Amino acid sequence: MQVSLKVFRYNPEKDKKPRYETYKMEADPTDRVLDLLEKVKGYEDGTLSFRRSCAHGVCGSDAMRINGSNKLACKALVQDFGSKITVEPILGLPVIKDLIVDMEPFFDNFRKVLPYFINDDPVPEKERYQSREDRERFDDTTKCILCAACTTSCPSFWASDEYLGPSAIVNAHRFIFDSRDQGAAERLKIMNEIMGVSRCHTIFNCTLACPREIQITKAIGEVKKALMTGSLE
Amino acid sequence: MKTHQFEVLVVGAGGAGLMAGLYASRTAKTAIISKLYPTRSHTGAAQGGVGAALGSSEEDHPEWHTYDTVKGSDYLGDQDAIEFMCEEAVDAVYELEHMGLPFDRTAEGKISQRPFGGHTNNITGKPVMRACHAADRTGHMILQTLYQQCIKNNVNFYDEFQVVDLLMTAGKASGVVAIEIATGEMHVFHAKAIIFATGGHGRVWEITSNAYAYTGDGVAITLRRGIPAEDMEFFQFHPTGIFKLGILITEGVRGEGGVLINGKGERFMERYAPTVKDLASRDVISRAIYLEVRDGNGINGKNYMYLDIRPETVNHYAAIDGRKRPDGRPYVVTGEEILGKLPDIVDFCRVYLGVDPITQPMPIQPTAHYAMGGIPTNQYGEVRKDENKNIIPGLYAAGECACVSVHGANRLGTNSLLDLIVFGKHAGLRAAEYSRTADYQPLPEDPTAFAAEQLTRVMEGDGSENAFDIGNEMKKIMFDDMGVFRDEKGMQNALNKIRELKERFKHVRVQDTGKIFNMDLFNAWELGNLLDLAEVTTVSALARTESRGGHSREDYPKRDDENWLKHTFAFMDESGKIELKYQPVTITRFTPKPRVY
Numbered sequence: 001m002q003v004s005l006k007v008f009r010y011n012p013e014k015d016k017k018p019r020y021e022t023y024k025m026e027a028d029p030t031d032r033v034l035d036l037l038e039k040v041k042g043y044e045d046g047t048l049s050f051r052r053s054c055a056h057g058v059c060g061s062d063a064m065r066i067n068g069s070n071k072l073a074c075k076a077l078v079q080d081f082g083s084k085i086t087v088e089p090i091l092g093l094p095v096i097k098d099l100i101v102d103m104e105p106f107f108d109n110f111r112k113v114l115p116y117f118i119n120d121d122p123v124p125e126k127e128r129y130q131s132r133e134d135r136e137r138f139d140d141t142t143k144c145i146l147c148a149a150c151t152t153s154c155p156s157f158w159a160s161d162e163y164l165g166p167s168a169i170v171n172a173h174r175f176i177f178d179s180r181d182q183g184a185a186e187r188l189k190i191m192n193e194i195m196g197v198s199r200c201h202t203i204f205n206c207t208l209a210c211p212r213e214i215q216i217t218k219a220i221g222e223v224k225k226a227l228m229t230g231s232l233e
Numbered sequence: 234m235k236t237h238q239f240e241v242l243v244v245g246a247g248g249a250g251l252m253a254g255l256y257a258s259r260t261a262k263t264a265i266i267s268k269l270y271p272t273r274s275h276t277g278a279a280q281g282g283v284g285a286a287l288g289s290s291e292e293d294h295p296e297w298h299t300y301d302t303v304k305g306s307d308y309l310g311d312q313d314a315i316e317f318m319c320e321e322a323v324d325a326v327y328e329l330e331h332m333g334l335p336f337d338r339t340a341e342g343k344i345s346q347r348p349f350g351g352h353t354n355n356i357t358g359k360p361v362m363r364a365c366h367a368a369d370r371t372g373h374m375i376l377q378t379l380y381q382q383c384i385k386n387n388v389n390f391y392d393e394f395q396v397v398d399l400l401m402t403a404g405k406a407s408g409v410v411a412i413e414i415a416t417g418e419m420h421v422f423h424a425k426a427i428i429f430a431t432g433g434h435g436r437v438w439e440i441t442s443n444a445y446a447y448t449g450d451g452v453a454i455t456l457r458r459g460i461p462a463e464d465m466e467f468f469q470f471h472p473t474g475i476f477k478l479g480i481l482i483t484e485g486v487r488g489e490g491g492v493l494i495n496g497k498g499e500r501f502m503e504r505y506a507p508t509v510k511d512l513a514s515r516d517v518i519s520r521a522i523y524l525e526v527r528d529g530n531g532i533n534g535k536n537y538m539y540l541d542i543r544p545e546t547v548n549h550y551a552a553i554d555g556r557k558r559p560d561g562r563p564y565v566v567t568g569e570e571i572l573g574k575l576p577d578i579v580d581f582c583r584v585y586l587g588v589d590p591i592t593q594p595m596p597i598q599p600t601a602h603y604a605m606g607g608i609p610t611n612q613y614g615e616v617r618k619d620e621n622k623n624i625i626p627g628l629y630a631a632g633e634c635a636c637v638s639v640h641g642a643n644r645l646g647t648n649s650l651l652d653l654i655v656f657g658k659h660a661g662l663r664a665a666e667y668s669r670t671a672d673y674q675p676l677p678e679d680p681t682a683f684a685a686e687q688l689t690r691v692m693e694g695d696g697s698e699n700a701f702d703i704g705n706e707m708k709k710i711m712f713d714d715m716g717v718f719r720d721e722k723g724m725q726n727a728l729n730k731i732r733e734l735k736e737r738f739k740h741v742r743v744q745d746t747g748k749i750f751n752m753d754l755f756n757a758w759e760l761g762n763l764l765d766l767a768e769v770t771t772v773s774a775l776a777r778t779e780s781r782g783g784h785s786r787e788d789y790p791k792r793d794d795e796n797w798l799k800h801t802f803a804f805m806d807e808s809g810k811i812e813l814k815y816q817p818v819t820i821t822r823f824t825p826k827p828r829v830y
Contacts, residue, residue, distance in 0.1 A: 054278050143370070
């Protein structure tokens, strides 16, 4: 099929302001949008810049806005978008060049939530035991690949990148609800700060944007509930 | 140009690099440099599990794991290193759990394990549950957990810095040259000890499970600095990549009872590996698929097979095999259980194929997956400078870019994640220990000269060739003639083509002349790496006149222990000429014998 691919372009070394370029090409319905971008880069304009690595939705490099929604370009198939496809950088983070944004504010927020296992007890000789139910409790939030599709779909984050954002909260959730972890109280304190979970207005953009299908709004709700009840049940 | 100084420098932030950085940083001033954000590393794509003889649900021993790995390697693995890895495996996996890794659990709450190809009970010869897993995203969980621990321990990171050269002074490692991708600025990192953990190079081949980033940078950089590449002819083709796309479908699918079916509806692996069938080693299964296709037994006569995990299929064959659960009940699964254990696989198939594996079989074909070869090291990660086991002071390598050699001619599933954590840890420890007493070597004069020369070449070519075309032609010829089966004629054909492409590559000129995120420039430089590795792979393969593990020759179909029980060491001189030398395999307990599954 014939596809018209409209791409957000911005080269800070040349352009005063962003512009759009449109590329027409033959594509298979099952091509990934990433494949189209590669084709443009290989044959039409080598200066087109974007991040990508695994190309099958597990590394989180290529989150971008495709026809207005946050997607991984490697998990977005042409057949799901039709013959007119517009590709733009994710919102709420400064654009550096073309589809590449500055990820540092995003990772700064991630680092704020103590996103690591805390347990100061002496380690046992073998594994710490954990029941299947306890393991299942936080399974969903272990899937996060830090692609930022959720956080950059969130109007509260657009308003202020000081807001931790859905992804950081998801990663806090992953530890708060891990029965082996001892850092929940400290993390909940961070969640309760002015730029914490109270900024979530349950708009559900994050849940729709997540390429890993994490129930993000639900996870944020569980953190809110833990704060209100003081219990992790 | 900016200069930095660290006692230990790690290049690459996948499983091996993070593990090395975590351990080195406990006692030495350490930094990790990576061309990607750490969590983008390809470790995160590993699915099925990490091998360790924990014996969570049934009897198992590190000795069995050792033997299986030696056998899996087709006796090319160094047995001292394999024994070391399999002994260390148990504590290494417990350590990951202590770092918070969310392994799946048994009913009693222990780390859950599943069967995997080539891993057996050494008494019965039947598959054993040795792959410790977190659903089908074990690599993702290892990568995340290690990155989290690095944050916890304030490890220094230089994210999105492309390392382009290794600096050596008086025969010792002294630093690396890197370019900050966001600014295009050159940085020199001066160090006492340097650990390469740069991953593999599957992007040499057309159909691959590997990330775009897998361009063999570390091996290419060290080759250009006179360091050999070991056993490059051995590259693993994983039998079950998604048809045409190459995306990995974990062996865990077969561990959970999935079977391979040909166009006649036969479970053809019964004929090739009567004892373990679909859980034979990867090289064995990839060859079987090719032979079936050649006999006209592909699905609809085409070059693919079905991998079938539908509950009715699994339960049918489990009953025939007499497979039991650990508690003795017959092995029976439901669609829901499969979804719970293999959620990502189900998702991949739905997204990319429009196939639901719970109700439809998955079309698969072999996909270029894993480099057994790489930068030669001993079991402490110390890089060998020659075939006589002499080392380069201050230089280390770990993970897929290294060749210890524990995988020999064919890696067993789950041993790559194991390799990362065991050898990443030991390289980190050894590098930190070395840096305690070693001095900084003076940096060479004009340290960025060689790096700048390489980059200038692709900036200033005459522009008559297109890098994208060259890359595609390389991938195609390598997949066609340097794939699962090889012969003299095909390999020579591939070598001629690669040499032609290397000539044409000299005419490439990147279009982007900017400094900021010049991906055009980096991708062209990476293509140069791939071309070098494709050539070394082919030259090494042509010389080896036998079939062993992943190197299978139609003109020399038998393994030849008399002449070829040795590792290839390929050296590239300044003019690009490749010379091959050899190092004997270390054999301790297991005398080579025919490999039957």
